[in-house]
Amino acid sequence: MLLGGIADDLTGAVEFAGMLAAGGMRVALVLDDAPIPHGQDAVVVALPSRVAPVGDAVAAFGRAADALLGAGAERLFFKYCATFDSTPAGNIGPCADLLMDRVGADFTLFAPSFPEAERRVFMGHLFVGSQLVSNSPKRFDPLTPMTEPDLVKVLAPQTSRRVGLLPLPVILRGAEAVARHVAALRAEGISYAIADAGEEEDLATLARASWDWRLATGGSNLASHYPAIWREKGLLAPADAMPPLGAGGHGVVLAGSCADRTREQVDCFGARHPVMRVDLARMEAPEAALREAVEWALPKLEGGPVCVTTAGDPQAVSAAQARFGRDGAARAAEGLLGGLAKALVDAGARRILVAGGESSGAVIRSLGIARLSVAPYVSPGIGLCAAEAPVPLALCLKSGKLGPVDMFATVLEGMRA
Structure with missing residues (x-):
């Protein structure tokens, strides 16, 4: 299994799995603690964890990570909403901490940008269309109101790990420049970096820089760039055509x-x-x-x-x-x-x-x-x-x-x- 994915709500899991399927991967989606199927290129676990109590969310992520890694997943991906839906207590930071510990990583990125839906991050600030997320209708969300646009400030209170920035000028210089910047952040003791991205090309660069990491996090369209890279590296075979999905009634x-x-x-x-x-x-x-x-x-x-x-x-x-x-x-x-x-x-x-x-x-x-x-x-x-x-x-x-x-x-x- 090339990828074990964990999504913090069901619609995000469907979108995530759909993008991997569009890239030619054999994908299964399971809910909660259902058994992990074999014979897949990727398995996505959907958890109702986005607005769950922090302890419950972390425990659910632990069970999902153990199940995916136990089934042979070579790497994990944490998918959350493009508007980085969370509260000062979590659950993005605590769940990422759990996954970092499970895979033994000391660094990962956070890339929620979804340019197709006009969600972009610039200098660490999240925009919805032309508005900062804090000026958009998202500030009225009944469960996860987003009133702080600086995602470094959003994530930092949720974790004991240091949070930094992977800025757009670095990303525009390519994957090797991203790797050098990541090495500099790690040398400073920074474990997490909010990644800027305004267009799909930026996400493609981030994917090329992180395709072999044990853990990455972000929106589903960051992950959508991995299948082509894995196929280029000889890790992914072409998938059989999927039959159409439909029903009467x-x-x-x-x-x-x-x-x-x-x-x-x-x-x-x-x-x-x-x-x-x-x-x-x-x-x-x-x-x-x-x-x-x-x-x-x-x-x-x-x-x-x-x-x-x-x-x-x-x-x-x-x-x-x-x-x-x-x-x-x-x-x-x-x-x-x-x-x-x-x-x-x-x-x-x-x-x-x-x-x-x-x-x-x-x-x-x-x-x-x-x-x-x-x-x-x-x-x-x-x-x-x-x-x-x-x-x-x-x-x-x-x-x-x-x-x-x-x-x-x-x-x-x-x-x-």
């Missing part, structure tokens, strides 16, 4: 992300299809809310795809958190969508689009799915995959912040067998 959208883009996508879908909006702040008993959603959706399935959403604007999110607490509001939304997914699959839904990383994880776990086949990556926010058990399903698991505004209906239609 009813189509359903379950939207839990409160990102602006998800709410725009729900509005667009609602112009032609039924949408039920659940106001968490007004929800009484969770069982009654679930029953109401099921009773609303079931009669409509024969007429075409439907959407149930718990997403709200920042004021609605604040009201829900005031009532349930931050974690309680998230659990309420995830519990509702997970229970609804199970009821709708039992009623014949076979094409399911889920918006939001935590929501996707809740839905997949509610359905009892432990392993996914992932289609090659197409574009940001469209993570297509399939499950064979417990029933055959076609799935799109999307980040809340990404994807075309009109994607819900078109992707569901494209997921037909």
